[in-house]
Amino acid sequence: MTDTVVRQAPDARAAAVRAGLARGLIEVRQSLTSPGDLTWYLFFPIVFAVVLTFMRGSTVPGTSFALGAMVLPSIIGMSIAFGGLVGAASTLAVEREDGTLLRAKATPNGMLGYLVGKIVNYALTTLFSLVVLVIPAWTVRHELELDGASWLTLVGIFVLGMVATVPIGTALGSLLTSSAQTGLLLLGSMLLIAPSGIFYPITALPTWLQWVGQAFPFYWLGLGARSAMLPDAMVSAEIGESWRTAEMVAVLGLWAVAGLVLAPILLRRMARRESGSSVAERREKWLTRGM
């Protein structure tokens, strides 16, 4: 018996990873064919397009460069962070509440398959939400400077952004006790957008707020995207007049390490507490809340 188990374990984990990949693709297909989700994916790009249109005529302070063209790459960076952080945390909270996680737990290696599925899911849906940013990008298309190197940098930023935000988002999601609390997380993230230099150069802010912004991934991913898509002269609007690529990798790397350390611990702690009665309890609560 023990012999067979030892022999089976790697096979079983490989099977779970493959099942997880399939799960991710199935869920992405479900999301991209759901009218509700599609509306959501398109809503923000359209809002951004409107915002950028209103910015027409404004320039980045001290330059003759269109403000909208600086804001667009910042939005790309912000969207990567949002997709990874808020997306991961909120799906986890929702799927814990509705019993999806308990199903994964009741299945051999089910949690592994679930997590692989989620990573595929976040990566592809975030990528899709970046692709639709072509809508606002159209309004500032003449100002951007895109070449082969920009695309390569953007791919790097995307991968680094996912690694820096999905694990910490998962860790945060494990701490939430109900799906209603994801609203708080969303609110918190939106507040952090203000000091992150997304819609206005961070150098225009008081120094202490600049430090707050620089502590979180939103600023650094925005900076990274700007470095990829804007003319070099635009570096003058940045802190220290530098794209600070090394610092960006370092800060995002720290977030990644923190997330990768914390996520398995918190996820395991949360999963350990899941059982049929805890799901039933939340169902009761949810029903009596009258939603």
Added chain:
Amino acid sequence: MERSLPSLRGDVVIDVQDLRMRYGTKDVLTGVSFTARRGEVVALLGPNGAGKTTTIEILEGFRMRSAGDVSVLGVDPAHGDEAWRARLGVVLQSWRDHVRWRVRELLVYLGRFYAPYSTPGQRRPWDVDELLEVVGLTEHADQKIKSLSGGQRRRLDVAIGIVGRPELVFLDEPTAGFDPHARREFHELIHRLADFESSTILITTHDLAEAERVADRILVLADGSIVADGSVDELARQMATPAEVHWTQDGQRHVHPVPSGDATDFVRDLLANDGGAVSELQVKGASLEDTYMALVRRVESGQPAHSSSRIGQDGVPATVQEVRS
């Protein structure tokens, strides 16, 4: 299978000895002991709050116990690994998980996790088309889960629970919300699992008629311990629940309770002396409901009921003894 040893002991799938559970200062389980053998259908009954769900969740490995010895498929559930989990089936009460998935899609996905645990004796997972047939969801295979009715959804829950061809299945109130037709089909499914798949089934239910119908053995959990353990007949005999004789004589209905539970002597006397006037004679044995109510009343009135179930040396459970006193 490698577990089909000749001795009874080798066939014990669940072995619980003096299981205790305490939340803070509240004792929920105060010494639960019972066993279940391969292919046996055991129903765990008891009032709300008696600790049924806690017991099942400990056996499923979803909850840590405070004390006692528990072995499920030869493994302590507190240390059960994924290979152990692959041999278990847990039928969960679903709510709104996987609502966007299609029925077949979800079963195929979940089945993939069990394939590496296939053995020559136990092919895993269940062929999805066959499984859909068994639970009666063939025509809904390509439907989205959110479009299923309550009963269909419960049948899907059962299908999910058994997709890995488990050796042991836990069913927590599986037929809540079923209509009579779905309920009957479900009972046939349980028999099929126990008889053809040799699965052991532990089921909790509030439906006593259901327990009577599907279970080989009844466990009654009250006040944190097992107060009765035996077949329906054994429990009725132990509790001396009266049988009832019904008949019509001279246009009048008569009902006579027979306290011993055996109406044979009474009926023999009745028919010997009636001069041919008795018609529509019926003997109604004690139902599980009668026995159960008597038992629970007894426990609630504070009469000693704990440690009434002792497991003999040979693994054969002793039946109710103390509740009689």
